Amino acid sequence: MDPDTGSGSGCGSGRGLGPCSGRSMLAWLVGAAQVVGVACVVLSGVWMGHYRGGFAWDGSAHQFNLHPLCMVLGLVFLYGDAVLVYRVFPNEQRRSVKLLHAGIHLLALVISIVGMVAVFDFHRAQKIPDMYSLHSWCGMTTFILFCLQWVMGLGFFLFPGASSWLRAWYLPLHVFWGVALLALAVGSSLLGITEKLLFSIMSSYPLFDQEGVLANGLGLLLLAFGLLVGFVLSREEFRRPPHPEEEALSVHFKTLTEGGSPCTP
Protein backbone atom coordinates (compact mmCIF):
# COMPACT_ATOMS: atom_id res chain seq x y z
CA MET A 1 0.00 0.00 0.00
CA ASP A 2 1.43 3.26 -1.10
CA PRO A 3 0.84 5.23 2.09
CA ASP A 4 3.22 2.93 3.86
CA THR A 5 5.96 3.36 1.35
CA GLY A 6 6.86 6.94 1.63
CA SER A 7 4.06 8.95 0.12
CA GLY A 8 4.32 11.16 3.13
CA SER A 9 8.00 11.77 2.78
CA GLY A 10 7.72 14.34 0.04
CA CYS A 11 7.62 18.06 0.27
CA GLY A 12 4.88 19.40 2.45
CA SER A 13 3.47 16.02 3.24
CA GLY A 14 0.45 15.71 5.44
CA ARG A 15 2.71 13.90 7.94
CA GLY A 16 4.52 17.08 8.69
CA LEU A 17 5.50 20.34 7.11
CA GLY A 18 8.10 19.76 4.47
CA PRO A 19 10.65 22.36 3.49
CA CYS A 20 8.41 23.70 0.78
CA SER A 21 5.48 24.65 2.94
CA GLY A 22 3.04 22.19 1.47
CA ARG A 23 0.78 23.09 4.38
CA SER A 24 1.06 26.74 3.47
CA MET A 25 0.08 25.97 -0.14
CA LEU A 26 -2.81 23.88 1.19
CA ALA A 27 -3.88 26.75 3.44
CA TRP A 28 -3.96 29.12 0.47
CA LEU A 29 -5.96 26.68 -1.65
CA VAL A 30 -8.44 25.89 1.12
CA GLY A 31 -8.69 29.60 1.91
CA ALA A 32 -9.40 30.36 -1.73
CA ALA A 33 -12.05 27.62 -1.77
CA GLN A 34 -13.69 29.19 1.29
CA VAL A 35 -13.72 32.66 -0.26
CA VAL A 36 -15.12 31.30 -3.53
CA GLY A 37 -17.61 29.06 -1.70
CA VAL A 38 -18.90 31.91 0.49
CA ALA A 39 -19.11 34.11 -2.62
CA CYS A 40 -21.28 31.43 -4.26
CA VAL A 41 -23.67 31.39 -1.30
CA VAL A 42 -23.77 35.21 -1.16
CA LEU A 43 -24.35 35.53 -4.91
CA SER A 44 -27.16 32.95 -4.73
CA GLY A 45 -28.70 35.01 -1.94
CA VAL A 46 -28.29 38.28 -3.85
CA TRP A 47 -29.71 36.77 -7.04
CA MET A 48 -32.78 35.33 -5.33
CA GLY A 49 -33.09 38.06 -2.70
CA HIS A 50 -32.54 41.13 -4.84
CA TYR A 51 -33.37 40.15 -8.42
CA ARG A 52 -36.09 37.53 -7.73
CA GLY A 53 -37.95 39.24 -4.90
CA GLY A 54 -36.70 37.57 -1.73
CA PHE A 55 -37.66 34.58 0.36
CA ALA A 56 -40.80 33.19 1.97
CA TRP A 57 -42.49 29.86 2.66
CA ASP A 58 -45.88 30.48 1.12
CA GLY A 59 -45.96 28.43 -2.07
CA SER A 60 -45.06 31.50 -4.16
CA ALA A 61 -41.98 32.11 -6.30
CA HIS A 62 -40.40 33.48 -3.13
CA GLN A 63 -40.49 29.96 -1.74
CA PHE A 64 -38.82 28.64 -4.89
CA ASN A 65 -36.04 31.16 -4.22
CA LEU A 66 -34.97 29.10 -1.23
CA HIS A 67 -34.17 26.17 -3.51
CA PRO A 68 -31.04 27.56 -5.23
CA LEU A 69 -29.79 29.08 -1.99
CA CYS A 70 -30.17 25.83 -0.02
CA MET A 71 -28.68 23.64 -2.75
CA VAL A 72 -25.64 25.87 -3.24
CA LEU A 73 -25.13 26.13 0.52
CA GLY A 74 -25.78 22.46 1.29
CA LEU A 75 -24.92 20.31 -1.68
CA VAL A 76 -21.99 22.38 -2.95
CA PHE A 77 -20.36 24.55 -0.26
CA LEU A 78 -20.89 22.43 2.86
CA TYR A 79 -20.43 19.21 0.89
CA GLY A 80 -17.11 20.49 -0.45
CA ASP A 81 -15.99 21.55 3.01
CA ALA A 82 -16.95 18.15 4.43
CA VAL A 83 -14.66 16.35 1.99
CA LEU A 84 -11.83 18.78 2.77
CA VAL A 85 -11.73 18.17 6.55
CA TYR A 86 -9.24 15.31 6.26
CA ARG A 87 -6.83 17.65 4.52
CA VAL A 88 -7.48 20.60 6.82
CA PHE A 89 -7.02 18.65 10.08
CA PRO A 90 -4.21 16.20 9.39
CA ASN A 91 -3.14 15.91 13.01
CA GLU A 92 -6.46 15.69 14.79
CA GLN A 93 -7.76 12.39 16.16
CA ARG A 94 -9.06 10.14 13.43
CA ARG A 95 -12.44 9.66 15.07
CA SER A 96 -12.94 13.40 15.62
CA VAL A 97 -12.28 14.20 11.99
CA LYS A 98 -14.50 11.35 10.89
CA LEU A 99 -17.34 12.71 13.04
CA LEU A 100 -16.77 16.22 11.71
CA HIS A 101 -16.82 14.85 8.15
CA ALA A 102 -20.10 12.99 8.79
CA GLY A 103 -21.54 15.94 10.75
CA ILE A 104 -20.93 18.54 8.03
CA HIS A 105 -22.33 16.10 5.48
CA LEU A 106 -25.43 15.65 7.67
CA LEU A 107 -25.88 19.43 7.85
CA ALA A 108 -25.45 19.57 4.06
CA LEU A 109 -28.05 16.83 3.71
CA VAL A 110 -30.60 18.57 5.97
CA ILE A 111 -30.19 21.90 4.14
CA SER A 112 -30.50 20.09 0.80
CA ILE A 113 -33.72 18.44 1.97
CA VAL A 114 -35.14 21.87 2.86
CA GLY A 115 -34.16 23.06 -0.62
CA MET A 116 -35.82 20.05 -2.25
CA VAL A 117 -39.02 20.41 -0.22
CA ALA A 118 -39.11 24.12 -1.09
CA VAL A 119 -39.21 23.48 -4.82
CA PHE A 120 -41.61 20.50 -4.78
CA ASP A 121 -43.97 22.39 -2.48
CA PHE A 122 -43.79 25.43 -4.77
CA HIS A 123 -44.52 23.25 -7.81
CA ARG A 124 -47.54 21.73 -6.06
CA ALA A 125 -48.88 25.14 -5.06
CA GLN A 126 -48.40 26.51 -8.56
CA LYS A 127 -49.47 23.30 -10.35
CA ILE A 128 -46.13 23.08 -12.16
CA PRO A 129 -45.15 19.56 -13.29
CA ASP A 130 -42.25 17.92 -11.45
CA MET A 131 -39.23 16.13 -12.74
CA TYR A 132 -39.42 16.84 -16.44
CA SER A 133 -36.19 18.80 -16.94
CA LEU A 134 -32.61 17.63 -17.25
CA HIS A 135 -31.81 19.78 -14.21
CA SER A 136 -34.37 17.88 -12.14
CA TRP A 137 -33.17 14.50 -13.41
CA CYS A 138 -29.53 15.28 -12.65
CA GLY A 139 -30.31 17.05 -9.38
CA MET A 140 -32.47 14.20 -8.11
CA THR A 141 -29.86 11.63 -9.16
CA THR A 142 -27.23 13.63 -7.25
CA PHE A 143 -29.43 13.97 -4.18
CA ILE A 144 -30.35 10.26 -4.03
CA LEU A 145 -26.73 9.20 -4.53
CA PHE A 146 -25.66 11.66 -1.83
CA CYS A 147 -28.19 10.13 0.61
CA LEU A 148 -26.94 6.64 -0.26
CA GLN A 149 -23.32 7.72 0.07
CA TRP A 150 -23.98 9.23 3.49
CA VAL A 151 -25.86 6.19 4.80
CA MET A 152 -23.27 3.76 3.42
CA GLY A 153 -20.42 5.87 4.78
CA LEU A 154 -22.07 5.76 8.18
CA GLY A 155 -22.66 2.01 7.98
CA PHE A 156 -19.21 1.10 6.76
CA PHE A 157 -17.01 3.56 8.63
CA LEU A 158 -18.75 4.87 11.74
CA PHE A 159 -20.66 1.84 12.98
CA PRO A 160 -18.41 -0.96 14.17
CA GLY A 161 -20.17 -3.75 12.29
CA ALA A 162 -18.27 -3.71 9.01
CA SER A 163 -15.15 -5.84 8.79
CA SER A 164 -11.84 -4.39 7.70
CA TRP A 165 -12.15 -6.35 4.51
CA LEU A 166 -15.55 -4.80 3.74
CA ARG A 167 -14.25 -1.33 4.59
CA ALA A 168 -11.25 -1.80 2.35
CA TRP A 169 -13.52 -3.00 -0.44
CA TYR A 170 -15.90 -0.08 -0.10
CA LEU A 171 -13.28 2.60 0.44
CA PRO A 172 -12.33 3.31 -3.19
CA LEU A 173 -16.00 3.39 -4.15
CA HIS A 174 -16.72 5.90 -1.37
CA VAL A 175 -13.73 7.92 -2.53
CA PHE A 176 -14.73 7.87 -6.20
CA TRP A 177 -18.37 8.74 -5.53
CA GLY A 178 -17.38 11.44 -3.06
CA VAL A 179 -15.59 13.33 -5.81
CA ALA A 180 -18.12 12.42 -8.51
CA LEU A 181 -20.98 13.73 -6.38
CA LEU A 182 -19.30 17.10 -5.93
CA ALA A 183 -18.96 17.32 -9.71
CA LEU A 184 -22.60 16.26 -10.13
CA ALA A 185 -23.75 18.82 -7.56
CA VAL A 186 -21.88 21.64 -9.30
CA GLY A 187 -23.14 20.48 -12.70
CA SER A 188 -26.75 20.26 -11.47
CA SER A 189 -26.45 23.76 -10.01
CA LEU A 190 -25.25 25.12 -13.34
CA LEU A 191 -28.18 23.44 -15.09
CA GLY A 192 -30.51 25.04 -12.55
CA ILE A 193 -28.98 28.47 -13.17
CA THR A 194 -29.45 28.10 -16.94
CA GLU A 195 -33.02 26.89 -16.51
CA LYS A 196 -33.95 29.70 -14.12
CA LEU A 197 -32.41 32.37 -16.37
CA LEU A 198 -34.22 31.12 -19.47
CA PHE A 199 -37.52 30.93 -17.57
CA SER A 200 -37.08 34.41 -16.10
CA ILE A 201 -35.17 36.64 -18.49
CA MET A 202 -35.02 34.88 -21.85
CA SER A 203 -35.54 38.09 -23.84
CA SER A 204 -32.99 40.22 -21.98
CA TYR A 205 -30.41 37.47 -21.35
CA PRO A 206 -28.78 37.90 -24.80
CA LEU A 207 -28.37 41.62 -24.05
CA PHE A 208 -26.01 40.85 -21.17
CA ASP A 209 -28.69 41.79 -18.66
CA GLN A 210 -27.22 42.48 -15.20
CA GLU A 211 -29.06 39.52 -13.63
CA GLY A 212 -27.82 37.20 -16.37
CA VAL A 213 -24.22 38.26 -15.92
CA LEU A 214 -24.49 37.87 -12.13
CA ALA A 215 -25.97 34.38 -12.47
CA ASN A 216 -23.37 33.37 -15.08
CA GLY A 217 -20.71 34.66 -12.69
CA LEU A 218 -22.23 32.51 -9.96
CA GLY A 219 -21.95 29.54 -12.33
CA LEU A 220 -18.26 30.20 -12.95
CA LEU A 221 -17.62 30.59 -9.21
CA LEU A 222 -19.35 27.26 -8.54
CA LEU A 223 -17.05 25.71 -11.15
CA ALA A 224 -14.05 27.36 -9.52
CA PHE A 225 -15.08 25.99 -6.10
CA GLY A 226 -15.40 22.47 -7.51
CA LEU A 227 -12.03 22.75 -9.25
CA LEU A 228 -10.28 24.08 -6.14
CA VAL A 229 -11.65 21.29 -3.93
CA GLY A 230 -10.90 18.71 -6.61
CA PHE A 231 -7.35 20.00 -6.99
CA VAL A 232 -6.69 19.82 -3.25
CA LEU A 233 -8.01 16.25 -3.18
CA SER A 234 -5.90 15.23 -6.16
CA ARG A 235 -2.57 16.27 -4.60
CA GLU A 236 -0.75 13.48 -2.88
CA GLU A 237 1.25 15.87 -0.68
CA PHE A 238 -1.89 17.18 1.03
CA ARG A 239 -3.08 13.76 2.16
CA ARG A 240 -3.60 12.92 5.79
CA PRO A 241 -1.14 10.51 7.38
CA PRO A 242 -2.30 7.10 6.32
CA HIS A 243 -4.26 4.60 8.31
CA PRO A 244 -6.45 2.12 6.47
CA GLU A 245 -9.53 2.99 8.47
CA GLU A 246 -8.66 6.64 8.70
CA GLU A 247 -8.51 6.82 4.96
CA ALA A 248 -12.06 5.61 4.87
CA LEU A 249 -13.69 9.00 4.83
CA SER A 250 -10.76 10.79 3.35
CA VAL A 251 -11.30 11.59 -0.25
CA HIS A 252 -8.32 10.95 -2.44
CA PHE A 253 -7.77 9.06 -5.61
CA LYS A 254 -5.41 6.34 -4.53
CA THR A 255 -6.88 2.91 -4.22
CA LEU A 256 -5.97 1.47 -0.86
CA THR A 257 -7.19 -2.04 -1.41
CA GLU A 258 -4.04 -3.59 -2.74
CA GLY A 259 -3.19 -6.53 -0.61
CA GLY A 260 -6.59 -6.34 0.99
CA SER A 261 -8.82 -6.32 -2.02
CA PRO A 262 -11.84 -8.53 -2.43
CA CYS A 263 -9.58 -10.70 -4.52
CA THR A 264 -7.28 -11.46 -1.65
CA PRO A 265 -9.53 -11.70 1.36
Add this chain to the structure above:
Amino acid sequence: MDPDTGSGSGCGSGRGLGPCSGRSMLAWLVGAAQVVGVACVVLSGVWMGHYRGGFAWDGSAHQFNLHPLCMVLGLVFLYGDAVLVYRVFPNEQRRSVKLLHAGIHLLALVISIVGMVAVFDFHRAQKIPDMYSLHSWCGMTTFILFCLQWVMGLGFFLFPGASSWLRAWYLPLHVFWGVALLALAVGSSLLGITEKLLFSIMSSYPLFDQEGVLANGLGLLLLAFGLLVGFVLSREEFRRPPHPEEEALSVHFKTLTEGGSPCTP
Protein backbone atom coordinates in the same frame (compact mmCIF):
# COMPACT_ATOMS: atom_id res chain seq x y z
CA MET B 1 7.30 6.99 -5.92
CA ASP B 2 4.44 4.61 -5.48
CA PRO B 3 4.65 2.88 -8.85
CA ASP B 4 7.99 1.51 -7.86
CA THR B 5 6.75 0.11 -4.61
CA GLY B 6 4.33 -2.47 -5.65
CA SER B 7 1.26 -0.68 -6.85
CA GLY B 8 1.18 -3.07 -9.73
CA SER B 9 1.36 -6.15 -7.61
CA GLY B 10 -2.30 -6.17 -6.70
CA CYS B 11 -5.14 -8.08 -8.24
CA GLY B 12 -5.55 -7.44 -11.91
CA SER B 13 -2.72 -4.95 -12.07
CA GLY B 14 -1.85 -3.29 -15.32
CA ARG B 15 1.48 -5.14 -15.16
CA GLY B 16 -0.19 -8.42 -15.81
CA LEU B 17 -3.44 -10.22 -15.31
CA GLY B 18 -3.99 -10.89 -11.65
CA PRO B 19 -6.04 -13.78 -10.38
CA CYS B 20 -9.16 -11.67 -10.28
CA SER B 21 -9.18 -10.72 -13.93
CA GLY B 22 -8.63 -7.01 -13.39
CA ARG B 23 -8.11 -6.81 -17.14
CA SER B 24 -11.44 -8.48 -17.69
CA MET B 25 -13.15 -5.98 -15.40
CA LEU B 26 -11.35 -3.18 -17.23
CA ALA B 27 -12.51 -4.61 -20.56
CA TRP B 28 -16.12 -4.59 -19.35
CA LEU B 29 -15.87 -1.03 -18.10
CA VAL B 30 -14.17 0.26 -21.24
CA GLY B 31 -16.67 -1.69 -23.36
CA ALA B 32 -19.54 -0.12 -21.44
CA ALA B 33 -17.98 3.31 -21.93
CA GLN B 34 -17.77 2.66 -25.68
CA VAL B 35 -21.40 1.56 -25.88
CA VAL B 36 -22.55 4.56 -23.86
CA GLY B 37 -20.26 6.93 -25.78
CA VAL B 38 -21.49 5.71 -29.17
CA ALA B 39 -25.08 5.95 -27.90
CA CYS B 40 -24.40 9.60 -26.98
CA VAL B 41 -23.15 10.37 -30.49
CA VAL B 42 -26.06 8.50 -32.09
CA LEU B 43 -28.64 10.20 -29.86
CA SER B 44 -27.12 13.61 -30.66
CA GLY B 45 -27.41 12.74 -34.35
CA VAL B 46 -31.01 11.52 -33.97
CA TRP B 47 -32.00 14.57 -31.94
CA MET B 48 -30.53 17.04 -34.42
CA GLY B 49 -31.19 14.96 -37.53
CA HIS B 50 -34.73 13.81 -36.82
CA TYR B 51 -36.24 16.30 -34.37
CA ARG B 52 -34.36 19.44 -35.45
CA GLY B 53 -34.45 18.99 -39.21
CA GLY B 54 -31.02 17.65 -40.13
CA PHE B 55 -27.66 19.10 -41.08
CA ALA B 56 -26.32 21.64 -43.54
CA TRP B 57 -23.66 24.37 -43.78
CA ASP B 58 -25.78 27.29 -44.89
CA GLY B 59 -26.06 29.57 -41.87
CA SER B 60 -29.47 28.12 -40.99
CA ALA B 61 -30.55 26.22 -37.90
CA HIS B 62 -29.43 23.11 -39.77
CA GLN B 63 -25.87 24.40 -39.48
CA PHE B 64 -26.33 24.93 -35.75
CA ASN B 65 -27.31 21.26 -35.54
CA LEU B 66 -23.72 20.31 -36.31
CA HIS B 67 -22.60 22.01 -33.09
CA PRO B 68 -24.02 19.53 -30.54
CA LEU B 69 -23.04 16.56 -32.70
CA CYS B 70 -19.44 17.73 -33.12
CA MET B 71 -19.00 18.68 -29.46
CA VAL B 72 -20.38 15.37 -28.17
CA LEU B 73 -18.27 13.43 -30.67
CA GLY B 74 -15.10 15.47 -30.22
CA LEU B 75 -14.96 16.98 -26.77
CA VAL B 76 -16.70 14.13 -24.93
CA PHE B 77 -16.48 10.78 -26.71
CA LEU B 78 -13.10 11.06 -28.47
CA TYR B 79 -11.64 13.04 -25.58
CA GLY B 80 -12.73 10.31 -23.16
CA ASP B 81 -11.27 7.60 -25.39
CA ALA B 82 -8.00 9.51 -25.68
CA VAL B 83 -7.53 9.53 -21.92
CA LEU B 84 -8.35 5.82 -21.74
CA VAL B 85 -5.67 4.62 -24.17
CA TYR B 86 -3.06 4.19 -21.44
CA ARG B 87 -5.39 1.80 -19.64
CA VAL B 88 -6.48 -0.02 -22.78
CA PHE B 89 -2.96 -0.65 -24.13
CA PRO B 90 -0.83 -1.37 -21.08
CA ASN B 91 1.74 -3.44 -22.94
CA GLU B 92 2.24 -1.38 -26.08
CA GLN B 93 5.33 0.75 -26.58
CA ARG B 94 5.22 3.92 -24.56
CA ARG B 95 5.84 6.20 -27.51
CA SER B 96 3.13 4.52 -29.61
CA VAL B 97 0.51 4.96 -26.91
CA LYS B 98 1.62 8.53 -26.35
CA LEU B 99 1.22 9.27 -30.06
CA LEU B 100 -2.19 7.58 -30.09
CA HIS B 101 -3.21 9.65 -27.05
CA ALA B 102 -2.08 12.89 -28.71
CA GLY B 103 -3.56 11.83 -32.07
CA ILE B 104 -7.04 11.09 -30.76
CA HIS B 105 -6.94 14.35 -28.83
CA LEU B 106 -5.96 16.16 -32.04
CA LEU B 107 -8.90 14.58 -33.85
CA ALA B 108 -11.14 15.59 -30.94
CA LEU B 109 -9.76 19.13 -31.17
CA VAL B 110 -10.34 19.41 -34.93
CA ILE B 111 -13.93 18.13 -34.65
CA SER B 112 -14.53 20.52 -31.75
CA ILE B 113 -13.25 23.43 -33.84
CA VAL B 114 -15.71 22.49 -36.62
CA GLY B 115 -18.47 22.45 -33.98
CA MET B 116 -17.42 25.86 -32.64
CA VAL B 117 -17.20 27.42 -36.13
CA ALA B 118 -20.63 25.98 -36.95
CA VAL B 119 -22.34 27.79 -34.08
CA PHE B 120 -20.49 31.11 -34.39
CA ASP B 121 -21.14 31.16 -38.14
CA PHE B 122 -24.82 30.36 -37.53
CA HIS B 123 -25.04 33.18 -34.96
CA ARG B 124 -23.47 35.63 -37.42
CA ALA B 125 -25.85 34.62 -40.21
CA GLN B 126 -28.88 34.87 -37.91
CA LYS B 127 -27.63 37.97 -36.06
CA ILE B 128 -27.79 36.17 -32.71
CA PRO B 129 -25.48 37.57 -30.02
CA ASP B 130 -22.50 35.42 -29.02
CA MET B 131 -21.23 34.41 -25.62
CA TYR B 132 -24.01 35.61 -23.35
CA SER B 133 -25.13 32.30 -21.85
CA LEU B 134 -23.63 30.20 -19.08
CA HIS B 135 -23.34 27.36 -21.60
CA SER B 136 -21.21 29.52 -23.87
CA TRP B 137 -19.04 30.74 -20.98
CA CYS B 138 -18.44 27.22 -19.70
CA GLY B 139 -18.08 25.72 -23.16
CA MET B 140 -15.56 28.34 -24.26
CA THR B 141 -13.60 27.96 -21.02
CA THR B 142 -13.49 24.21 -21.60
CA PHE B 143 -12.44 24.60 -25.22
CA ILE B 144 -9.65 27.09 -24.47
CA LEU B 145 -8.34 24.97 -21.59
CA PHE B 146 -8.43 21.90 -23.84
CA CYS B 147 -6.36 23.71 -26.49
CA LEU B 148 -3.88 24.81 -23.81
CA GLN B 149 -3.75 21.30 -22.35
CA TRP B 150 -3.07 19.79 -25.76
CA VAL B 151 -0.33 22.28 -26.65
CA MET B 152 1.32 21.97 -23.24
CA GLY B 153 1.07 18.18 -23.33
CA LEU B 154 2.80 18.26 -26.70
CA GLY B 155 5.48 20.64 -25.49
CA PHE B 156 6.22 18.85 -22.24
CA PHE B 157 5.84 15.21 -23.23
CA LEU B 158 6.29 14.75 -26.98
CA PHE B 159 8.98 17.29 -27.83
CA PRO B 160 12.33 16.46 -26.31
CA GLY B 161 13.03 19.94 -24.94
CA ALA B 162 11.49 19.66 -21.48
CA SER B 163 13.70 18.36 -18.69
CA SER B 164 12.63 15.44 -16.54
CA TRP B 165 12.24 17.89 -13.68
CA LEU B 166 9.84 20.05 -15.71
CA ARG B 167 7.92 16.98 -16.88
CA ALA B 168 7.61 15.71 -13.33
CA TRP B 169 6.43 19.14 -12.20
CA TYR B 170 3.84 19.44 -14.95
CA LEU B 171 2.61 15.84 -14.82
CA PRO B 172 0.14 16.11 -11.92
CA LEU B 173 -1.27 19.31 -13.40
CA HIS B 174 -1.76 17.58 -16.77
CA VAL B 175 -3.38 14.68 -14.95
CA PHE B 176 -5.70 16.86 -12.90
CA TRP B 177 -6.77 19.04 -15.83
CA GLY B 178 -7.22 15.99 -18.03
CA VAL B 179 -9.94 14.69 -15.73
CA ALA B 180 -11.34 18.15 -14.92
CA LEU B 181 -11.72 18.93 -18.62
CA LEU B 182 -13.74 15.77 -19.23
CA ALA B 183 -16.06 16.83 -16.39
CA LEU B 184 -16.24 20.35 -17.82
CA ALA B 185 -17.00 19.02 -21.30
CA VAL B 186 -19.81 16.80 -20.01
CA GLY B 187 -21.16 19.66 -17.89
CA SER B 188 -21.05 22.12 -20.79
CA SER B 189 -22.86 19.60 -22.98
CA LEU B 190 -25.63 19.25 -20.41
CA LEU B 191 -25.95 23.03 -20.23
CA GLY B 192 -26.22 23.10 -24.02
CA ILE B 193 -28.96 20.44 -23.97
CA THR B 194 -30.95 22.42 -21.39
CA GLU B 195 -30.52 25.66 -23.34
CA LYS B 196 -31.52 24.09 -26.66
CA LEU B 197 -34.60 22.40 -25.16
CA LEU B 198 -35.82 25.61 -23.53
CA PHE B 199 -35.27 27.56 -26.74
CA SER B 200 -37.03 24.94 -28.86
CA ILE B 201 -39.78 23.24 -26.86
CA MET B 202 -40.33 25.26 -23.71
CA SER B 203 -44.12 24.83 -23.79
CA SER B 204 -44.16 21.08 -24.44
CA TYR B 205 -41.09 20.18 -22.35
CA PRO B 206 -43.10 19.99 -19.06
CA LEU B 207 -45.47 17.55 -20.78
CA PHE B 208 -42.67 15.01 -21.18
CA ASP B 209 -42.53 15.69 -24.88
CA GLN B 210 -40.70 12.88 -26.77
CA GLU B 211 -37.88 15.19 -27.85
CA GLY B 212 -37.40 16.42 -24.30
CA VAL B 213 -37.19 12.89 -22.91
CA LEU B 214 -34.73 11.89 -25.62
CA ALA B 215 -32.51 14.89 -24.94
CA ASN B 216 -32.68 14.34 -21.17
CA GLY B 217 -31.74 10.72 -21.81
CA LEU B 218 -28.78 11.95 -23.85
CA GLY B 219 -27.80 14.09 -20.86
CA LEU B 220 -27.86 11.12 -18.49
CA LEU B 221 -25.86 9.01 -20.95
CA LEU B 222 -23.24 11.76 -21.19
CA LEU B 223 -23.05 11.72 -17.40
CA ALA B 224 -22.73 7.94 -17.42
CA PHE B 225 -19.90 8.15 -19.97
CA GLY B 226 -18.02 10.65 -17.82
CA LEU B 227 -18.54 8.54 -14.71
CA LEU B 228 -17.39 5.33 -16.43
CA VAL B 229 -14.22 6.95 -17.76
CA GLY B 230 -13.60 8.66 -14.42
CA PHE B 231 -14.06 5.39 -12.55
CA VAL B 232 -11.60 3.55 -14.79
CA LEU B 233 -9.06 6.33 -14.27
CA SER B 234 -9.54 6.31 -10.52
CA ARG B 235 -8.73 2.60 -10.08
CA GLU B 236 -5.15 1.89 -9.22
CA GLU B 237 -5.29 -1.67 -10.52
CA PHE B 238 -6.00 -0.51 -14.08
CA ARG B 239 -2.92 1.67 -14.29
CA ARG B 240 -0.25 1.13 -16.91
CA PRO B 241 3.11 -0.21 -15.75
CA PRO B 242 4.94 2.77 -14.33
CA HIS B 243 7.61 4.83 -16.00
CA PRO B 244 8.00 8.46 -15.02
CA GLU B 245 7.79 9.71 -18.56
CA GLU B 246 5.28 7.11 -19.63
CA GLU B 247 3.00 8.29 -16.88
CA ALA B 248 3.14 11.71 -18.41
CA LEU B 249 0.12 11.34 -20.63
CA SER B 250 -1.52 8.70 -18.53
CA VAL B 251 -4.37 10.09 -16.57
CA HIS B 252 -4.51 8.88 -13.02
CA PHE B 253 -4.80 10.61 -9.73
CA LYS B 254 -1.57 9.69 -8.05
CA THR B 255 0.99 12.43 -7.84
CA LEU B 256 4.26 11.19 -9.20
CA THR B 257 6.42 14.06 -8.16
CA GLU B 258 7.53 12.84 -4.81
CA GLY B 259 11.26 12.86 -4.74
CA GLY B 260 11.28 14.81 -7.95
CA SER B 261 9.07 17.70 -7.06
CA PRO B 262 9.95 21.30 -7.68
CA CYS B 263 10.86 21.40 -4.03
CA THR B 264 13.63 18.88 -4.43
CA PRO B 265 15.07 19.58 -7.83
